[in-house]
Amino acid sequence: MTGETYRIGQVAERVGVTTRTIRYYEELGLVSPSGHSPGGARRYSEEDVAGVRRIRELQELMGFDLQTIRRIVLAERRLQELREQYRAGVDEARRQEILREAIAINDELRGEVRDKLDRIQAFLEELNAKAVRYRRFLRVTSSPRSTA
Amino acid sequence: MTGETYRIGQVAERVGVTTRTIRYYEELGLVSPSGHSPGGARRYSEEDVAGVRRIRELQELMGFDLQTIRRIVLAERRLQELREQYRAGVDEARRQEILREAIAINDELRGEVRDKLDRIQAFLEELNAKAVRYRRFLRVTSSPRSTA
């Protein structure tokens, strides 16, 4: 689709990981180059790059381990499958099935993300409250007598 | 202050970690029992329990490693120090110094938390958008002809 334009080193540099990391993700079935050079070197498309970025996002933002991420990625792959089957004209029941599954997985992930969002928000508000107290304290301590 | 009421196993159970974890945190200087039994067993106060909880929060919510958490914890300890010095009546300059440092550390942490919050929010919105698309697709696919 996008053309297999990037070599592994370029992908690594663009995403901010090492080539080892990308190969490791491939070992685990998280990503795979959408093509190969005549000699057998990996060639990545723009979507592949996005794939690696997504893995990193799920890792850093949500703190998921790679096996969990794998499940999510596989789910998204199945959805891609669905799209293709849709265009190819697969039977109705099958479509329904896969689509409902995709929705379920998406909902679960959304739930977790929402939960995390809420908890971080609460945490931030704690910190904000502290910040206010500190600054109030600073003003009290440092004010040259009182302006009255 | 609160009394040293808990044994390590009780703390572990309440927080949802193992005793090994608590001892490991102690090794790293993240927590320490506020007392000991005559025979040398660790005794924890309610605040100590809160301390362990906080470490877990920083780990799970923010994804910090234990060294980073150590820095944060140490900063908070210094603030506690300040409070005591304040009550004891330390000199003005010193107060200012420590307080400003505490504020700086709090601000840095707040910044990171805000950043993470924003990024997760963006991520959630992506997921929400996807959810809408999926459901729209489901409706299209499953509707029995069209109600018109």
Added chain:
DNA sequence: CATGATGTTGACGTGAGCGTTAATCTTAGG
């Protein structure tokens, strides 16, 4: 005061997520 549950230190083990090295092969540019 006995005794089972719990705690202590110390040491080695473990899984995840890569880092690093080695030996060989490809690729891209002049």
Added chain:
DNA sequence: CCTAAGATTAACGCTCACGTCAACATCATG
């Protein structure tokens, strides 16, 4: 066509955050 830069597989290494086990000490409860 030559060559430096980059890629390939395979294997071992390493750090972090604990798990696990041993050998012993202590605690709390009847």
